[in-house]
Amino acid sequence: MNDEATTPSDEQEAIDPVTLEILRNQLESVATEMGHVLIRGAYSPNIKERQDCSTALFDASGRMVAQAEHIPVHLGAMPDAVDVVLQKDPKPGDVFIVNDPFAGGTHLPDITLVSTIAPNDEVIGYAVSRAHHADVGGSSPGSMPPGAKEIYEEGFRLPAVRLVDGGEPNAAVHDLIRANVRTPDEREADLRAQRAANERAEERIGELLEEHGSTLLDAFDAVIEYSRERVETELDALPDGTYRAQDILEGDGVTDADIPITVAVTIDGASVSVDFAGTADQVAGNLNAPLSVAKSAVYFVVRAITDPEIPPNHGCYEPVSVSAPAGSVLNPDAPAAVVGGNVETSQRVMDVTLAALATAVPDRVPAGGQGTMNNLIIGDRAGEFTYYETIGGGFGARPGKDGMDGVQVGMTNTLNTPVEAMETEYPLRVERYALRPSSGGDGRYRGGLGLERTVTVETDATVSLLTERRRTAPDGIDGGKDGATGENLVDGEPVPAKASVDVEAGSTISVRTPGGGGHGDPAERDPEAKERDRQDGKVDNQ
8 A cells, every 4th residue: 555545645644543433433324314214215026125235325426425324245345336437527417327246236137226416506425326227137037047048037237327417317217227127116116215215325425515615525435545554554453364165055046056256355553465376267157257246245244353333434344455356256247147256156255254364353253144145035926916024043153152043144134024014014924933053053152043934926937946054054162063064945845046937826935044053062152142042042952
């Protein structure tokens, strides 16, 4: 890093700590309010109930200034989308839409809107919202076909184009989107909610600009510098060295062959480099992940092992470099299928990076979590409905605590779809939704429990599953036992981890999610904790 990047400017020094803290909180509150507007305004349950969306603010040069605490895999990859928009000569009143994974996106269902913030007709920043849309076309309802071999099978693909041009909606782009999805009214409504979120950001930033004047723009630099310095201080306190690990993905939906993910994490003073040399070449199926997704996972890990109170922005990423060989599963060439890379490969990148760092910071790394998002998609080909859900599971036990039961782990941070909302919105009936006893690995601290969700489909439909950890268990650590693997069933019969099945009305779908690994020798578990486990039904027997 050069001296210019590390030396605060005179303007930054002019912002006293109290003012900087006020401005930082105001900027973060704008990003958070964007998220509230998006969630309240959305139509699809995937956004309004599960909150599968993220919002953030960027400065005029494309650096993230503030984010809402939403979806890790969204947020770490957002800067790539803004970088692409910056090449399009954005002007006041412009709103760009992008979902192309090879040009700023992650996977096709995640649609990003990048709006200029220009309260006085001069672009001073960007408001960005990213939301997972329940259908964007492609070969199967929900746009996550497990057997896809090319991105063309996964839905419509948009490079960064103007959805709104100088304040005027681009009707041609709207028409293009509506013509290529199964649920066009729902897509239109969700895009309106994203636009409203971005517009709220411009309104709020305009108010802050009136209140603080040019100090607000100075604060963009200052909050980034503040976060960078704090992250560098944290990294500098870690032991220097190169730490290695390897893990696998369980097939790509085309074959069941293991897909190795290999990492070398090098800590050198106040910087960290993460190299995925040795990782598998890109695969025929859809577990390829754009490099932006791999970077998201690494950024999340760095945030997890450093002080969580550090404001999340571009400064947190500056001391971190990430590389993966071109043409690998973590840096694929077009037209590779990638829809599973965002949801499943990102989880394994997080797992393997944490595993590498367990040697360096054993007191900060938990046992293996469920390692999958357990993607369940149910829809009809006529376009009447598309249901999408990621299902929680076990969080790995921590050095001084049990793991959490039935939660989203790692790169996702969504809620579940409430049973009432699910049964109201879709021709689905929830038969069972419960924790899986004894699915958490035993240890001095017990791994979190997985879940079982069983759903009856009340109409003919297509069911797609993109899941992991069905044959390789989440690892225990320091003598702890592994968590239980997951399982997928259709009408009581096992189906592969990655599968697409046409079912008739009355069929049942069961997803049993993995538990978390245990931490420490099970013989050292507190007897009172064992008794509580038994009384709470968290173990089949004790």
